[in-house]
Amino acid sequence: xxxxxxxxxxxxxxxxxxxxxxxxxxxxxxxxxxxxxxxxxxxxxxxxxxxxxxxxxxxxxxxxxxxxxxxxxxxxxxxxxxxxxxxxxxxxxxxxxxxxxxxxxxxxxxxxxxxxxxxxxxxxxxxxxxxxxxxxxxxxxxxxxxxxxxxxxxxxxxxxxxxxxxxxxxxxxxxxxxxxxxxxxxxxxxxxxxxxxxxxxxxxxxxxxxxxxxxxxxxxxxxxxxxxxxxxxxxxxxxxxxxxxxxxxx
Amino acid sequence: xxxxxxxxxxxxxxxxxxxxxxxxxxxxxxxxxxxxxxxxxxxxxxxxxxxxxxxxxxxxxxxxxxxxxxxxxxxxxxxxxxxxxxxxxxxxxxxxxxxxxxxxxxxxxxxxxxxxxxxxxxxxxxxxxxxxxxxxxxxxxxxxxxxxxxxxxxxxxxxxxxxxxxxxxxxxxxxxxxxxxxxxxxxxxxxxxxxxxxxxxxxxxxxxxxxxxxxxxxxxxxxxxxxxxxxxxxxxxxxxxxxxxxxxxxxxxxxxxxxxxxxxxxxxxxxxxxxxxxxxxxxxxxxxxxxxxxxxxxxxxxxx
Numbered sequence: 316x317x318x319x320x321x322x323x324x325x326x327x328x329x330x331x332x333x334x335x336x337x338x339x340x341x342x343x344x345x346x347x348x349x350x351x352x353x354x355x356x357x358x359x360x361x362x363x364x365x366x367x368x369x370x371x372x373x374x375x376x377x378x379x380x381x382x383x384x385x386x387x388x389x390x391x392x393x394x395x396x397x398x399x400x401x402x403x404x405x406x407x408x409x410x411x412x413x414x415x416x417x418x419x420x421x422x423x424x425x426x427x428x429x430x431x432x433x434x435x436x437x438x439x440x441x442x443x444x445x446x447x448x449x450x451x452x453x454x455x456x457x458x459x460x461x462x463x464x465x466x467x468x469x470x471x472x473x474x475x476x477x478x479x480x481x482x483x484x485x486x487x488x489x490x491x492x493x494x495x496x497x498x499x500x501x502x503x504x505x506x507x508x509x510x511x512x513x514x515x516x517x518x519x520x521x522x523x524x525x526x527x528x529x530x531x532x533x534x535x536x537x538x539x540x541x542x543x544x545x546x547x548x549x550x551x552x553x554x555x556x557x558x559x560x561x562x563x564x565x
Numbered sequence: 566x567x568x569x570x571x572x573x574x575x576x577x578x579x580x581x582x583x584x585x586x587x588x589x590x591x592x593x594x595x596x597x598x599x600x601x602x603x604x605x606x607x608x609x610x611x612x613x614x615x616x617x618x619x620x621x622x623x624x625x626x627x628x629x630x631x632x633x634x635x636x637x638x639x640x641x642x643x644x645x646x647x648x649x650x651x652x653x654x655x656x657x658x659x660x661x662x663x664x665x666x667x668x669x670x671x672x673x674x675x676x677x678x679x680x681x682x683x684x685x686x687x688x689x690x691x692x693x694x695x696x697x698x699x700x701x702x703x704x705x706x707x708x709x710x711x712x713x714x715x716x717x718x719x720x721x722x723x724x725x726x727x728x729x730x731x732x733x734x735x736x737x738x739x740x741x742x743x744x745x746x747x748x749x750x751x752x753x754x755x756x757x758x759x760x761x762x763x764x765x766x767x768x769x770x771x772x773x774x775x776x777x778x779x780x781x782x783x784x785x786x787x788x789x790x791x792x793x794x795x796x797x798x799x800x801x802x803x804x805x806x807x808x809x810x811x812x813x814x815x816x817x818x819x820x821x822x823x824x825x826x827x828x829x830x831x832x833x834x835x836x837x838x839x840x841x842x843x844x845x846x847x848x849x850x851x852x853x854x855x856x857x858x859x860x861x862x863x864x865x866x867x868x869x
Contacts, residue, residue, distance in 0.1 A: 367753070388755035405746045416743040420755025425736045 317378035318342050319395060319472045319504060324363055325372030326356075326528075333359045334528045336373065341472055341504040346494060348519030349508045350539075352548060355525040357508045358400065361474050364506070365397045366390040377471075392421060396470035400477050402461040406450030410436065410460050413449050414467055421468040431467060439463040439493060455486050462493065472504040473497060479511045487514050494518055516540065524548065567708035572830055574705075578714040580822025581721035582776055586799025587806060587814035588728070589772035595745030595809045596765045599656060599667040603675035605796025607647055607770055610678055611777035612787045613686060614643040615693055622687045629693050629781075636696075640778050641771045647678075648770025649763055656766075682789045690788035695781045717779050724775065725815060728768070732811075737764055745809065805851055807858025817859060821848075 319341045326334040334356045341347045351357055362368035364375050366387040375382045382390050405413050411432050418428025436442045439459045444452065449460055458478050465473050475494070479487045491514060497503050509515045515522055516536040524532040524539060526548040532539060539545055586604065593601045615629030615636075628639060655674050659667045699713040732738035737760075744751040744761045752758045773792070780791055802821050806813025824847055828840050836843070851859075 387753040391753075391755060403747070403750055405743050405750070407746050408742055412739055412742070416739050416751065416756065417754050419736055419740065420751075422755070425739075 317471060319364070319375075319377050319506075321360065321364060321373065321375050323373035324360070324370045324375065326359055326363060326368065327371050332528050334363065334370070337525070337528070337530055339506075339523055339530070341506050343471055343504045344498050344502045346498045346505045346507060346519045348515035348522035349506060349525060350510075350512055350515050350522060351525035354527075355548075356528040357525055358476060359528075360525065361397060361476050361506070361508060364474060365395060388420060391468075391470070394469075394471035395474070396465040396468075396472070397474040398458075398461045398465050398476055398478060400480065402454070402457045404449040404457060404460055404464070406448070408449055409446050410441070410449050410452070411445040413460055414464050417464050417467040423468070428467075432463075435463045435466055436460075439466070454481060455489075458482075458490070459493070462497075466497065466501070466503070469501065470503065472506070474506045474508070476508050477510060478507070479509055479514050482511075487511060490514075491518050567706065570706055570708035571710065572826060574708075574710045574714050574718070576823040576826040577819070578717045578822075579826055580819035581717050582779060582795055582818075583798045583802050583821050584815045584818030585721060585724065585772050585776050585779075586795045587802035587818040588725075588811060589769040589776075590796075590799055590803045591806070591809060591811050591814035592745075592765045592769045592772075594803065595811070596741065596748055596762050597656065597660075597667070598664050598748075599659075599671060600664070600800065600803075600808075601769070602668065602671040602796070602800075603651060603678060604769070604773055604799070605792030605794075606675040606678035606682075607644055607651075607773040608777045608780070608792030608795060609682060609787075609789050610647055611640050611644040611774035612693075612781045612791060613682055613691075613789075614640055615695065615781060615787060616686070616691060620685045622685075622689075626691075626693050626695075629695055633696060637778065641774045644770040644772075644774025644777065645767040646770065648766040648773065652763055652766040657762075679789055686787075686789070688789060690786040692785060693781055693787050694785055695778075699782050713779075713782055717783075720775070720779075724772070737761075741765060745811075801845075801848055805848060805858055807860040810858065810860040813858055813860035 321337055321339040323336045323338060324334055325332070325336055337360060339360070349357055349360065359368065363370045366382065366385050366389065370383055377393055377395060380393065382393060382395065405416070414432035414435055415428045418431055419425065423431065433442070433445065436445050439462055441456055441459050441463070444456060449457065452460065462475070462478065479490050482490065494505060494507065495518065498505050507515060507519055516539065520535050521533055522536060522539045523530050524545050531544050531548060532542045590601060590604055593599055615626055617628045619625050619627050629636065631639060651674055655670055656667065659670050699716060701712050702709040703712050703715060732742055740751065740756045740761050741764060744756055744758070776795055780795070781787060798821055799818065802817040803814045805820070806815070806817035821844065824844050825840065828843050829837060832840060832843065
């Protein structure tokens with residue numbers, strides 16, 4: 316089984332260390348959570364994993380292949396896809412074109428790209444919206460388009476950057492069901508980056524906690540819930556541990 | 566009635582020129598964030614291609630005597646070719662430069678093209694009799710409309726339809742639409758940037774050549790200054806339309822054409838010599854109300 320792994324990934328620029336020797340591994344079919352306070356380096360890590368940013372130290376690999384140094388679309392063709400905060404759709408284009416152009420970028424023929432785009436929209440539950448202009452969709456549907464776009468070409472791994480941001484509990488529950496299907500039905504390895512800690516505790520195992528550019532804890536949801544270090548990172552001080560932030564977020 | 570029809574055709578044919586020009590500028594701006602000020606000189610260069618193979622001061626019409634079904638593709642190919650050449654030799658080197666740097670480079674390129682023509686042909690306008698059959702008037706509902714106006718409008722409509730369906734229905738068109746909206750993202754999804762940019766330059770150059778053909782037939786002259794006026798109006802149209810928005814560019818081009826023609830006939834006689842001042846005044850008014858343009862395009866690159 317091929318794994319997607321970060322090995323001692325470091326990103327430092329101008330005296331600032333955004334990531335320091337971060338190890339992380341995702342297996343096919345697994346949903347790994349990545350949480351941490353604002354500015355912890357979560358998106359930087361996703362950028363490094365998908366080639367949007369070069370690490371200054373360490374390496375990213377997929378099975379035996381070293382990915383770091385490859386361009387984003389090359390990594391995408393190797394089977395590592397991502398979504399972006401806020402969706403980043405082509406907002407002037409119809410929904411179906413957003414997926415189709417992704418398929419074409421992956422080297423598919425136009426006919427194959429359209430066929431897969433149609434299937435994919437049905438699969439993520441927005442088949443009826445295919446011809447709508449992407450920028451006119453409500454954000455919950457926009458997120459589904461972004462996820463559908465990431466799943467074009469059946470990637471082995473997909474990295475979801477804050478897909479639940481701004482969602483209500485009910486909307487987040489729908490999203491959680493979709494993410495489970497991505498791992499279960501597609502066998503895709505998922506790395507979920509989320510501020511909604513409740514969603515992550517519910518969906519992911521293991522969970523890694525990033526704080527100030529370093530992984531401070533990795534483990535099953537129960538262990539993360541119980542961790543003093545995690546509480547400290549989120550609350551600033553361990554003494555305030557009775558503030559039920561993690562519980563509230565569920 | 567016939568006077569109104571005459572005004573309508575004048576407005577549409579002038580608007581066609583501006584719309585085609587604006588489209589050529591917007592296409593390149595869309596994929597590169599480059600305002601190509603050399604566009605007007607590509608127009609002029611295409612007109613002078615009618616004099617080929619003769620390249621001296623007393624040049625005589627050469628290629629311009631080709632039958633129309635060879636002449637039109639020839640001139641379009643010259644425009645497209647020059648534009649692609651400009652991309653390969655100049656703009657490719659400025660891919661990651663700031664928009665201001667690229668704009669200055671385009672000014673410089675425009676001067677190079679203009680002075681190249683000046684060197685060969687001198688600044689004196691050349692008389693060319695291009696497709697003389699087009700100067701016949703035709704009668705439409707009692708109004709005598711020059712056939713050339715009718716053809717200009719029809720050709721523009723055909724070009725707009727053709728371009729729209731090209732962008733909508735072909736793989737290349739899809740890549741271009743995606744790249745025009747967010748070039749960085751399109752590239753990261755694996756859209757082939759060089760091909761898309763070269764395609765945009767080729768289309769834009771062919772549009773410039775189409776304007777050249779129309780201007781050449783209208784005026785019967787080839788003049789190195791020819792593209793400049795259209796270029797200025799076309800640039801204004803792309804700004805009013807919302808930089809980067811293709812439909813916006815076309816609509817604004819037609820609006821500007823209409824405004825010019827309508828002011829020409831409605832302004833008091835004494836004010837008519839200052840028509841352009843009134844047109845530009847209207848432009849300023851529009852931009853004060855909608856600084857982002859009528860249909861706002863995307864002028865800034867998003868952060869990844």
